[in-house]
Amino acid sequence: MDDRRLHRIYLDQINGTPLLPQASEAMKEAWGKGGNPSSPHAEGRAANGLKERARVGVASLVRARGEEITFTSSGTEANAWALTGLTKAGTRKGNHLVVSAVEHPSILQTARRMEKEGWKVTAVPVDRAGRVDPAAVEAALTPETALVSIQWANSEVGTLQPVGELARRVKARGILFHTDAVAAAGQLPIDLKAVPADALSLAANTFGGPPGAGALFVRKGVRILPLFVGGAQEDGRRAGTENLAGIVGMGEAARVMARELPGRIPGWIGLRDRLSRGIESRLPEARLNGHPTERLPGHLSVSLPGADAEALVLALDREGISVGIGSACTARAMKASHVLRAMGADDAHALGTITLTLGVETTEEEIDRVLEILPRVAAGQIKGGLTPAGSSRDSR
Amino acid sequence: MDDRRLHRIYLDQINGTPLLPQASEAMKEAWGKGGNPSSPHAEGRAANGLKERARVGVASLVRARGEEITFTSSGTEANAWALTGLTKAGTRKGNHLVVSAVEHPSILQTARRMEKEGWKVTAVPVDRAGRVDPAAVEAALTPETALVSIQWANSEVGTLQPVGELARRVKARGILFHTDAVAAAGQLPIDLKAVPADALSLAANTFGGPPGAGALFVRKGVRILPLFVGGAQEDGRRAGTENLAGIVGMGEAARVMARELPGRIPGWIGLRDRLSRGIESRLPEARLNGHPTERLPGHLSVSLPGADAEALVLALDREGISVGIGSACTARAMKASHVLRAMGADDAHALGTITLTLGVETTEEEIDRVLEILPRVAAGQIKGGLTPAGSSRDSR
Numbered sequence: 035m036d037d038r039r040l041h042r043i044y045l046d047q048i049n050g051t052p053l054l055p056q057a058s059e060a061m062k063e064a065w066g067k068g069g070n071p072s073s074p075h076a077e078g079r080a081a082n083g084l085k086e087r088a089r090v091g092v093a094s095l096v097r098a099r100g101e102e103i104t105f106t107s108s109g110t111e112a113n114a115w116a117l118t119g120l121t122k123a124g125t126r127k128g129n130h131l132v133v134s135a136v137e138h139p140s141i142l143q144t145a146r147r148m149e150k151e152g153w154k155v156t157a158v159p160v161d162r163a164g165r166v167d168p169a170a171v172e173a174a175l176t177p178e179t180a181l182v183s184i185q186w187a188n189s190e191v192g193t194l195q196p197v198g199e200l201a202r203r204v205k206a207r208g209i210l211f212h213t214d215a216v217a218a219a220g221q222l223p224i225d226l227k228a229v230p231a232d233a234l235s236l237a238a239n240t241f242g243g244p245p246g247a248g249a250l251f252v253r254k255g256v257r258i259l260p261l262f263v264g265g266a267q268e269d270g271r272r273a274g275t276e277n278l279a280g281i282v283g284m285g286e287a288a289r290v291m292a293r294e295l296p297g298r299i300p301g302w303i304g305l306r307d308r309l310s311r312g313i314e315s316r317l318p319e320a321r322l323n324g325h326p327t328e329r330l331p332g333h334l335s336v337s338l339p340g341a342d343a344e345a346l347v348l349a350l351d352r353e354g355i356s357v358g359i360g361s362a363c364t365a366r367a368m369k370a371s372h373v374l375r376a377m378g379a380d381d382a383h384a385l386g387t388i389t390l391t392l393g394v395e396t397t398e399e400e401i402d403r404v405l406e407i408l409p410r411v412a413a414g415q416i417k418g419g420l421t422p423a424g425s426s427r428d429s430r
Numbered sequence: 431m432d433d434r435r436l437h438r439i440y441l442d443q444i445n446g447t448p449l450l451p452q453a454s455e456a457m458k459e460a461w462g463k464g465g466n467p468s469s470p471h472a473e474g475r476a477a478n479g480l481k482e483r484a485r486v487g488v489a490s491l492v493r494a495r496g497e498e499i500t501f502t503s504s505g506t507e508a509n510a511w512a513l514t515g516l517t518k519a520g521t522r523k524g525n526h527l528v529v530s531a532v533e534h535p536s537i538l539q540t541a542r543r544m545e546k547e548g549w550k551v552t553a554v555p556v557d558r559a560g561r562v563d564p565a566a567v568e569a570a571l572t573p574e575t576a577l578v579s580i581q582w583a584n585s586e587v588g589t590l591q592p593v594g595e596l597a598r599r600v601k602a603r604g605i606l607f608h609t610d611a612v613a614a615a616g617q618l619p620i621d622l623k624a625v626p627a628d629a630l631s632l633a634a635n636t637f638g639g640p641p642g643a644g645a646l647f648v649r650k651g652v653r654i655l656p657l658f659v660g661g662a663q664e665d666g667r668r669a670g671t672e673n674l675a676g677i678v679g680m681g682e683a684a685r686v687m688a689r690e691l692p693g694r695i696p697g698w699i700g701l702r703d704r705l706s707r708g709i710e711s712r713l714p715e716a717r718l719n720g721h722p723t724e725r726l727p728g729h730l731s732v733s734l735p736g737a738d739a740e741a742l743v744l745a746l747d748r749e750g751i752s753v754g755i756g757s758a759c760t761a762r763a764m765k766a767s768h769v770l771r772a773m774g775a776d777d778a779h780a781l782g783t784i785t786l787t788l789g790v791e792t793t794e795e796e797i798d799r800v801l802e803i804l805p806r807v808a809a810g811q812i813k814g815g816l817t818p819a820g821s822s823r824d825s826r
Binding site: 042044046049050053058061062065069070072073074075076077078106107108109110111113114138139140141142143144146147237239244245246247248261262263264265273274275276277278279280281344347348350351356357358359 | 438440442445446449454457458461465466468469470471472473474502503504505506507509510534535536537538539540542543633635640641642643644657658659660661669670671672673674675676677740743744746747752753754755
């Protein structure tokens with residue numbers, strides 16, 4: 035950590051924020067307390083107390099109640115659970131699911147599985163900025179539609195969806211609405227009092243909590259079937275011994291973020307604009323993806339058509355700069371991002387795309403250093419012939 | 431932790447072992463390294479290196495290869511995944527599943543769900559010691575049997591199953607064999623070179639690792655469908671950002687246990703025998719459950735017919751002693767254990783049952799203190815009328 039703090043510039047927050055010190059401290063204390071939250075003895079009660087405090091912390095980040103939060107092992111689990119659990123609970127009959135074309139793969143691939151089990155799935159297209167049209171979503175609804183799942187923000191290009199309007203339109207038709215807020219949670223205030231979503235997915239490691247800790251908000255009164263059975267944990271909603279340290283870290287990070295996020299946003303926007311203006315002036319061939327204003331404050335997606343994104347990431351890495359490569363979840367299988375393709379990008383554009391995401395610790399000096407190094411590295415990549423991804427990997 | 435170490439006696443290891451110091455240290459270091467194991471930059475590679483080291487550690491505990499270990503969020507997830515993933519992979523046609531009547535609820539309730547989806551499930555009975563008869567398991571096999579899942583050891587009564595023989599008989603018929611080794615892993619050597627199981631479930635918090643970290647061993651060449659899709663993590667077998675600290679802690683605990691376990695077993699057996707002899711002489715009404723010799727070395731299940739197990743646990747808790755109450759997973763919904771019922775116990779017997787499980791730190795002095803306190807507490811429970819569970823809870 036010290037090494038990175040001193041020498042490296044970490045602009046891959048969307049694929050994992052550094053752990054906030056408050057979260058780290060709370061986690062260390064949780065270990066000391068030990069115990070299984072389901073046990074009635076002192077150690078169990080202590081563990082349970084920590085867990086319930088964390089639940090309230092996570093709820094505070096999205097303006098929900100503690101009882102509406104269930105801990106999961108990741109945003110991916112929360113997404114898989116939302117899609118299968120909400121539909122299997124049978125609140126509304128019908129076998130039609132509506133998603134957007136730019137959802138995270140954990141939504142799209144779970145939807146594809148449901149298709150094999152007899153579900154009909156509509157993937158609503160997006161415009162060149164990556165946004166769905168609420169009227170198009172509404173037009174996709176049928177009497178058979180049981181659930182609509184559309185993300186709050188896109189992790190690859192940073193575009194925000196009009197989730198408030200989407201949720202209101204979908205709810206007005208008596209249909210369940212889920213939103214994947216994993217990419218949004220550390221960057222934007224999320225207010226579930228204003229957005230009437232039935233369910234919302236979170237991952238701790240997008241807002242300063244540990245990786246491998248997630249949560250699903252399920253609005254009070256909404257039925258959901260568990261994914262894991264055979265235990266009374268999480269009020270019977272998710273069987274399995276809890277990752278207590280992860281839960282405690284998530285709760286503490288959420289508490290800190292709920293308090294500090296509003297104050298951080300102007301700074302992120304300023305740094306991001308400095309970065310985007312700098313890139314535009316120094317790299318005229320670069321293209322910035324996503325919506326110009328309706329976007330995550332600390333997020334930039336940059337395409338250098340003709341470059342190889344992985345080679346670019348590795349070249350920047352050698353200069354001490356960490357950036358993202360589309361979605362880290364699928365990064366090791368290089369193919370054109372489904373998000374960029376849905377936005378109309380061709381392969382040359384999509385395969386040369388990197389993401390730069392700013393965090394709590396990002397400084398103006400770091401941005402300026404990136405602006406100094408990126409054009410040189412990019413020029414090497416584009417003009418000097420591309421370093422084959424394979425050989426770069428071997429040299430690790 | 432110090433508090434407990436100094437003043438409390440923790441005999442509820444089966445529901446969560448204290449974190450080994452080596453695991454704790456490794457976890458703290460993992461945080462410092464940060465990073466998403468799927469990212470190609472320096473932070474990502476460091477995280478990935480830690481994860482792969484942990485995988486080899488876990489493999490060493492069960493004599494498997496690293497590539498045969500996939501990390502999960504709990505033993506419950508490993509069990510749910512084994513049942514659904516092995517059967518859906520369609521290695522063998524047929525819709526018949528064989529389990530034992532004393533499996534963990536995560537197996538039995540997942541099986542019940544599969545029944546609703548059209549599967550036939552046979553639950554093979556056990557004898558009064560809680561053991562299945564391999565001939566009875568074999569007799570249950572049909573040409574439609576796709577999978578047999580029988581535990582290595584029972585967490586509630588400590589009885590071991592003849593898994594080696596079971597696996598050989600089932601494999602000889604060309605049927606897949608899974609075993610839930612969650613209760614066994616911290617207490618007994620597990621040798622997957624000697625036991626030809628196709629899959630085996632583990633949970634870190636039964637062998638000194640953190641709660642909320644599990645793994646599924648899947649033998650090389652055996653097909654399994656993922657539970658979570660939409661990411662390339664774990665070689666595509668389990669999508670979702672990894673709980674890196676949990677994984678690292680699990681790997682380190684496994685490494686320590688693989689080394690130290692054989693040397694600890696004689697001590698556990700000695701302490702357990704001291705405890706069981708002491709209980710038999712001081713509490714003639716007590717009944718010890720499970721097999722007398724084919725059992726976990728540090729595990730004792732004691733029934734005090736007529737007592738209320740939860741009241742007993744809380745009364746012992748007030749004396750500074752933590753013991754288990756059937757399965758912690760279902761402890762908050764008090765009803766007679768399905769395990770004890772399958773072994774022929776009546777309700778009065780089953781509802782008065784506690785488990786005492788010894789750990790790395792258990793001492794002779796602690797055992798003697800339990801033997802001094804337990805008879806007094808038990809006498810108060812049985813003679814003085816039972817404290818209603820509800821009022822005990824309220825007084826927490």
